[in-house]
Amino acid sequence: MSEIRKVPASAGAEWLLTGFGLLKRAPLALGSLGILWGVGTWLVLSLSMLVPLLGTAVQFLLLLAGPLFMGGLLWAIREVDQGRIARPSHLLQGIQEGRAPHLLIALLPQLVAALLLGTLLLVLVGTAGLQQLSEVMLKLNEISQSGAQPDPAQIEALVATLPAGRILLWLLLLLGTFAALTLALFVMPPQVMFEGRTGFHALRESLRASLHNLPAMLVFFVLAFIAIFAIYFAVMIVALIIGLIAGQAAAMAVAQLVLMAVLMPVFAGSVYAAWKQMLAPAGTGTPPPATAGHVIEV
Structure with a gap:
């Protein structure tokens, strides 16, 4: 097994800062890779809408492309980290040298989890409970769309008909999974x-490295959530301005591409930084574990 290095909780903040730092070093090169990913996704989804018969097959191909594109983006991130230029062709590195089947293994636990959670939902709630849940959701949607003031007693009566305990248990299992x-x-x-x-x-x-460094993982995801919210808020302000000039369709398209151009390279850079600190073999430029002092300085 690989040697797993222990890092302090503050390393989670450093991973995120490294992701932003790498994007800052090559904003056009890495941002364009995120945009290419976003444009490719948009084209595939558009094709599935124009040709409904191909919808399922096209969306399945999009699902397969996710891990491969992430592998390519990580390759581009390493190029920038080592002082070289990130190129669009790096997005295809995931399908070279036999890496594709191993990257696609990432989809297997997700498929197993989806099947398991679906089975548990049927066992815990049952078909009758799912039908009742659907009816309650439709009624709540009708109430919200009517514009009338919701009656707390009516909502409470609707919710009381649901198997709340079993639904809550399933949601907890979903969160844990x-x-x-x-x-x-x-x-x-x-x-x-x-x-x-x-x-x-x-x-x-x-899984071993993440559990071994769980405090750092928690810090990273908390800060990442805050950063995503801040970036999304800023992008939406820009989208509102564009919407007044070019229309809502153009504004939403620009907003999605900007989000992909920022979030994907930052996330990939953070993953790359975490790998270097926790798992990377000696001689790969692994930085020393972060300290609280480093984060304070930043």
Whole structure:
């Protein structure tokens, strides 16, 4: 097994700062890769809407492309980190040298989790409970769209008809499964891209490294959530201005592309920084573990 290094909780903040720092070093090169990813996604979804018969197949291809594009983006991130130029062709690095099957292993635990959660939902709530939940959601939607003041007693009566305890239990299982998937997938792609590890081994090591450094992971995701909210708020302000000039359709398209240009490189850079500190072999330029003093200085 790989050596897993222990890092302080403040390392989570440094990962995020590293992601922003790498984007700042090559904003056009890395931002354009995020835009290419966004444009490709938009074209695929548009095709599925224009040709409904191809909808399922096209969306499945889009699902397969996700891990491959992330691998390519990580490769571009490393190029920038080592002083080289990130190029659009780097997005295809995930399908070279036999990496694609191992990157696609990332989809397997997600598929298993979806099947397991779907089965648990049927077992815990049942078909009758799901039908009742659907009816309650439709009634609540009708109340909200009517514009009338909601009657608390009516809403309480609607909710009282649901198996609330079993639904809450399923939601807790959903939250736990999502957390486990996040830990298992967090530093899985850089192991495949840069260490040549198999997909299953990379999943296991990612889960071990994330659990071993859980405080740093928690700090990172809390700060990442705050950063995403701030970026989204800023982008929406820009979109409102564009909407007044060019219309809402153009504003939403620009907003989505800007978000992809910023969020994807920053997230990939953060994952790359976490891998370097926790798992990267000696000789790959692994930085020393972060200290609280470094974060305060930043």
